[in-house]
Amino acid sequence: MHPDLAPRGPLGRLLRALPEEAQPPYDFHEFRRRAAAQMETAHSSRKGHLLATAASIAVLAVVLLLRLGLSPSPRIASGALTAPVVVTPAGSARPEVMERWLAGFPEDPALVRVGTRAAVTGLEDRIAQLDDLLSAARLERAQRARLDALQQERTRLLGALVQVRYAETLADAAQ
């Protein structure tokens, strides 16, 4: 086959003469199944995207408030946060400072939000578990590295708890 490929006609004729697919790649039911799966994926990805965006905005707001060092409202200031706490990023604060700060928050928030409360209790449970592990490790005279790792994890969780409680308190004050 040595066609003259330069002009538009001959190549076009040859290309048009190429054989077509005889069958669809899959039948209609399979097409429908795939379409439903795609729609489902698109839906859950949209939902996940919205949730992630909402969570990011919330975290950003908390971080901004912490960074700006905004003082809590008079109601909080007069009650719980009277201790001279220096506002630092929770992750880099010393555990004892964070503990003191946590102790200064009101015991029961004015408005209980299920999601926030679940996050708080979850974090508190994990800190309690780590306390048990730390006690056991100290009794067993575990290696220094293990103790440090547990302590670091506890500090990290404590930082997260401080952030959530602080955001919760600010939200209450804004009501």
Next chain:
Amino acid sequence: MDTAVPDEVLARACLGDETAREAIYRTLAPATLTFIRRMVGQRALAEDIFQDTMMALYERLPQFRREAPLGAWLRQIALNRCLMYLRSPWQRARMRLESSELAGGCAPNMLAVPGYRGESIDLERALATLAPTARAVVWMFEVEGYSHEEIARAFGRSVSFSKSQLARAHARLRAWFEPQEIRQSCTLI
């Protein structure tokens, strides 16, 4: 894709009748897949674009105004989907990477061409050696009858882009058919 869909089937499909929609699928799907495969080359990718195209068809079916045959309308949807793929920055970066990897060698997708019978297999193989954009330009110009201006608009490029893509593709196809020694050095089958 000139297979006619009866008006009565089309009317029922527009109202959401699944049997009618299945009939349309059986009638138009093979030609649609063929067209997409010619445009993008790879079979697996063609099937993905085919799925999107058919989903778009059923979504927009109630808006079909019957100014052209349904097959032509579907072909336009398929063409737009292929162009979206070919124009995507990710795809263009991938094509650049592949072309640099393949510089001086043979296109690996030569081997991915399903074994059609007869002389057309040569042309299929030759087409498979073209870069995806060049193949799409050749197909749009030679088979679909688009002008260079229309192709340039479709790709968001200049008219000289379309002309140079076509000229290079012609040269490559000519080289495929004329000097047998080149083809032998590249034949991996």
